[in-house]
Amino acid sequence: MNMSDQEKELRVLRDQIDQIDQQIQSLLNQRALCAQQVAEVKQKHQGQGDAVFYRPEREAQVLRRVMARNSGPLPAQDVARLFREIMSVCLALEQPMRIAFLGPEGTFTQQAAVKHFGLSAITAPLGTLDEVFREVEAGTAHYGVVPVENSNEGMVNHTLDLFGRFQLSIVGEVELKIHHxxxxxxxxxxxxxxxxxxxxxxxxxxxxxxxxxxxxxxxxxxxxxxxxxxxxxxxxxxxxxxxxxxxxxxxxxxxxxxxRNVEDQAESSSRFLILGRQEVGPSGKDKTSLLICAHDKPGALYELLAPFRARGISLTRIETRTLSGPWNMVFYIDFEGHVADPEVQALIKELESESVELKLLGSYPQAVL
CATH class of the missing domain: 3.40.190.10 (Periplasmic binding protein-like II)
Structure with a gap:
């Protein structure tokens, strides 16, 4: 094949790409226009100051559908990341998002914030975990991102302790592969x-x-x-x-x-929590997190886990903390399911009825990407 034949074939393909690009651009702007109309409807019915624009369960459902219907050749996760950015840009048209995170800039926590909210969100580095919780509780930041678990080093205990001091909910999670x-x-x-x-x-x-x-x-x-x-x-x-x-x-x-990738263990990962002030509806594949205080006595953990086993509810994480005082065993528990599920509601009622101090930290979508 000579050069002129190659150029002819490439010109046809490039023309097709240009036409497809125009279609994509037109559809993106149509989507953005719909997002603006969604904002107007929310403000009309919820009020200018009370309207909730970011819906974690809705976003998770959209991303899961994107991955399920993907036919290639692009990998499903790559397509979902593109849609994450599209949603980020459209959400910024509804309401610019300020996301507090444990700084400084350039950390894995900022990477987690960008991965979850996209590049159009405004990420604000803060000096301590306490400040992140405080900013979100005060409404200065719409959401916060904090580390909670590392596959090599376990739970971040200070994060767990702060849930006892602040009235915030977990509205999402981010799983981040750690590459150095x-x-x-x-x-x-x-x-x-x-x-x-x-x-x-x-x-x-x-x-x-x-x-x-x-x-x-x-x-x-x-x-x-x-x-x-x-x-x-x-x-x-x-x-x-x-x-x-x-x-x-x-x-x-x-x-x-x-x-690239000079870490010794290729599968190292960290988990981050998204802090907010709202309750999150079911997405179809959710987690619930609890803080439970109990007396330190033989069999305390066994008694605590029995209601989960009886209902066939799968635990994804349990962490035990020993504190001073009469209620000196604190359990942080993640499990599959949403507080709206009848089985989860029955579980929580049983745990509460056994005179255990319980704090529901939130039900939220399991990490999609």
């Missing part, structure tokens, strides 16, 4: 690295890789991934400093990814 990358300045030679900046956690999760590739290079511990990226980008000489960090960091600092 070696970040360097553009044009730097990774073979000339003399020091590597990273958090203590990142150094621990990448220790074997670092021992194999940089056994004699100085490792400098910093407080956050953002600190590591900032230190590496500020090094006076190109090639001296590198950082272990997230891909989000290269959007904030003049760095590039020199080596």
């Amino acid at each position: 990358h070696l970040l360097m300045k553009a044009g730097a030679d990774r073979h000339h690295v003399t020091r590597i900046y990273a958090t203590q956690q990142a150094l621990a999760q990448c220790r074997r890789w670092l021992d194999a590739h940089y056994p004699s290079v100085e490792r400098i511990t910093v407080a956050t991934n953002a600190d590591a990226a900032r230190q590496a980008s500020a090094d006076a000489e190109v090639g001296l400093g590198a950082a272990i960090g997230t891909e989000l960091a290269i959007e904030l600092y003049p760095l590039q990814v020199a080596v």
